[in-house]
Amino acid sequence: MRAETITRKPRNRRRIAVVTVALSMLLAMALPLTGYIAHDAGMAWAQSDDAAEEAANPRAEYWRAVREGQDGYSAVPGAEAGVLVQNGGENWRSLRDGPLKFFGGSLLIAVLIAIIGKHLAMGKDRLDSPTGRKMTRWSGFDRALHWYVGISFIILSITGLSLQFGRALLIPLLGKEGFAAWAQLAKPVHDYLALPFLVGFTLMLLIWIPRNILRSHDFAWLRSLGGMIRKDHPQAGFMNGGEKIFFWILFFGGVALMVSGFYLLFPNLGWERETMQLSHIVHSASGVFLIAISLGHIYLGSVGVEGVLEGMVSGEVDEAFAKQHHNLWYDEVKGIAPPDKSSAAPDVSGATPTT
Amino acid sequence: MARMKFLCDADRCIECNGCVTACKNEHEVPWGVNRRRVVTLDDGVPGEKSISVACMHCTDAPCAAVCPVDCFYTTDDGIVLHDKDLCIGCGYCLYACPFGAPQFPQKEAFGVRGKMDKCTFCAGGPEEDNSAAEHEKYGRNRVAEGKLPLCAEMCSTKALLAGDGDQVSDIYRERITKRGGRPETWGWDTAYKKGDA
Numbered sequence: 001m002r003a004e005t006i007t008r009k010p011r012n013r014r015r016i017a018v019v020t021v022a023l024s025m026l027l028a029m030a031l032p033l034t035g036y037i038a039h040d041a042g043m044a045w046a047q048s049d050d051a052a053e054e055a056a057n058p059r060a061e062y063w064r065a066v067r068e069g070q071d072g073y074s075a076v077p078g079a080e081a082g083v084l085v086q087n088g089g090e091n092w093r094s095l096r097d098g099p100l101k102f103f104g105g106s107l108l109i110a111v112l113i114a115i116i117g118k119h120l121a122m123g124k125d126r127l128d129s130p131t132g133r134k135m136t137r138w139s140g141f142d143r144a145l146h147w148y149v150g151i152s153f154i155i156l157s158i159t160g161l162s163l164q165f166g167r168a169l170l171i172p173l174l175g176k177e178g179f180a181a182w183a184q185l186a187k188p189v190h191d192y193l194a195l196p197f198l199v200g201f202t203l204m205l206l207i208w209i210p211r212n213i214l215r216s217h218d219f220a221w222l223r224s225l226g227g228m229i230r231k232d233h234p235q236a237g238f239m240n241g242g243e244k245i246f247f248w249i250l251f252f253g254g255v256a257l258m259v260s261g262f263y264l265l266f267p268n269l270g271w272e273r274e275t276m277q278l279s280h281i282v283h284s285a286s287g288v289f290l291i292a293i294s295l296g297h298i299y300l301g302s303v304g305v306e307g308v309l310e311g312m313v314s315g316e317v318d319e320a321f322a323k324q325h326h327n328l329w330y331d332e333v334k335g336i337a338p339p340d341k342s343s344a345a346p347d348v349s350g351a352t353p354t355t
Numbered sequence: 356m357a358r359m360k361f362l363c364d365a366d367r368c369i370e371c372n373g374c375v376t377a378c379k380n381e382h383e384v385p386w387g388v389n390r391r392r393v394v395t396l397d398d399g400v401p402g403e404k405s406i407s408v409a410c411m412h413c414t415d416a417p418c419a420a421v422c423p424v425d426c427f428y429t430t431d432d433g434i435v436l437h438d439k440d441l442c443i444g445c446g447y448c449l450y451a452c453p454f455g456a457p458q459f460p461q462k463e464a465f466g467v468r469g470k471m472d473k474c475t476f477c478a479g480g481p482e483e484d485n486s487a488a489e490h491e492k493y494g495r496n497r498v499a500e501g502k503l504p505l506c507a508e509m510c511s512t513k514a515l516l517a518g519d520g521d522q523v524s525d526i527y528r529e530r531i532t533k534r535g536g537r538p539e540t541w542g543w544d545t546a547y548k549k550g551d552a
Contacts (some may be wrong), residue, residue: 062396062402062404063539063541066396066541067544067545070396072394072395072396072397072398073394073395073396073398074392074393074394074395075370075372075375075392075393076372076375076389076392076393078387078389078392080455081389081392081394081455082394083394083455084394084396084406084408084454084541084542085453085454085542085545086452086453086454086455087453089417089450089451089452089453090417090451090453092421092450092451093417093420093421093451096421097420097421162423163423163445164423166423166424167422167423167424167425171424171425176424176425176426176441177440177441179424180424180426180440180441180442180443183423183424183443184443187443187444187445187466188465188467191465191466191467192465194465264466265464265465265466266464266465266466267446267462267466267468268462268463268464273449273450273455276446276449276450277450280447280450
């Protein structure tokens, strides 16, 4: 009995700790909401006051409606010409110049610091013993698609970031005229490159879905962060867990990016300002987020891990690379039966085996 | 120092669109661009009101805050102007402006808008006063000639007032005192900060 209580204790303690943390988080989220109750009560008061005022002065309601975007008639043609006041712009302005700039900028800086820190601490992830024997990993089509999307993404990133952060960062360097000259080039480049990018990116996302379906061994990979936390070599098929997560962030973030970008690109289709404001927020938030994770992708695909870049440039990787980073794929290509069938369901590979 | 403001007296405006026409003619603005427009509320029913609206030359102008190339500036008279040489036609000022003041000569696919055009309070742009370049880009600079905006000057019922904010509100207050009713300095609470004389 006694021994049992002693062994249980740490578990109980952990459970208590978890429940306490969860409860305090719940309270922390719920308590500020009580403000709404007070606010709503206040609103009710305010409304009854207004009602009394309206009886005396029906115009009060009239001008309030105008301030809230009431539509009227205007002989001047044009989208929303009848709207005297559109308040959404104030919200858009404070979101764009506040959280989007602050958190977006912080995220990019944090990712850069994390990459530099990781590289200084752990260095390049080298191949244990290169064999010199090559395996085909990426077909010519895959590589062409990758570099087409990658290069256009980088150009779109630079031009897009220029519009978002240029006023704060580049005007002090280039002066207003100098920066305007760059921005006058960057904007049309961003606009006209958008559609070719959209075509390539959509194609890439669609044809790479089968390779990126998450399997049980991918979760084990993610738990040890690909061997960065525990010094083992977690299992991976043609794509490892991290690459698959990167793909799915690209997939969902990319859809948000492209849909919102479409609205921004075609103002001639008659969107109202509210649509453009919302699209802009979605576009810049998803854009900055995708740029941040792409920085990680670029690092790991170039100086971070030996052999990755070679695969995407020549299409071939060293057998040691395949064994070290994509052991299940290696086994599959080499026709080696997986040791445990449940953990290593055949991973769809896009490459044909060679010797 | 004057602080220039527009005020439209909704009890006087008769929706003749004279201000719109005067503005287009004076500044020779391109086809499709209307720096000023008249909006009629409750059109055709009792209590109908009309209001002439253009750039209100806001105190803390949202257009200027969001412009990626920082092309806006406020003159000593509180007039918000912009530099078309810097403008990239991104349309952000249009997203931000509560009054729908920014106008674009083109509305095409791929976000092609051309350089933004808006009411200058008849005060031109950064170029030399009433030079050919200034006239071509921004229209006439009447303020430099000691005149006030033509829209207000042409207004047949003197509904649209333009000029120093203090004087404009004095005139309006006098009207309210004589005719009764409540003052409605339409748009001022959106455009101007309190204490911005």
